[in-house]
Amino acid sequence: MTIFSEKVLEVARNVQRGKTMTYKEVAARAGNSKAARAVGAIMASNKDLCIPCHRVIRSDGKIGGYNGLLGEKRMRLREEGAWQP
DNA sequence: TAGTTGACCGGAA
DNA sequence: ATTCCGGCCAACT
Numbered sequence: 126m127t128i129f130s131e132k133v134l135e136v137a138r139n140v141q142r143g144k145t146m147t148y149k150e151v152a153a154r155a156g157n158s159k160a161a162r163a164v165g166a167i168m169a170s171n172k173d174l175c176i177p178c179h180r181v182i183r184s185d186g187k188i189g190g191y192n193g194l195l196g197e198k199r200m201r202l203r204e205e206g207a208w209q210p
Numbered sequence: 211t212a213g214t215t216g217a218c219c220g221g222a223a
Numbered sequence: 224a225t226t227c228c229g230g231c232c233a234a235c236t
Binding site: 130162169 | 232
């Protein structure tokens with residue numbers, strides 16, 4: 126566990142329902158705005174199922190990836206009203 | 211220790 | 224609008 130990863134998880138955990146954050150924003154809040162890619166890597170390896178990582182999306186508005194089924198993430202975001210194409 | 215990989219980003223063609 | 228390319232950082236081999 127590095128400081129950065131803890132920060133990232135903390136930030137992701139802090140995202141409230143109905144809100145979304147880009148990987149870049151999370152990285153910036155964690156201290157390194159250029160580590161957007163690393164954020165995804167951390168999520169993938171840590172598999173934080175206790176964390177609302179589904180509220181973290183890409184900067185271009187796309188969903189991105191997910192540890193489990195991608196459809197679940199999409200459904201949750203639609204349910205929370207954060208992703209309505 | 212060094213090389214690869216990937217839930218990314220922004221600019222260029 | 225879409226595709227391509229280089230850069231960035233942490234985890235894995």
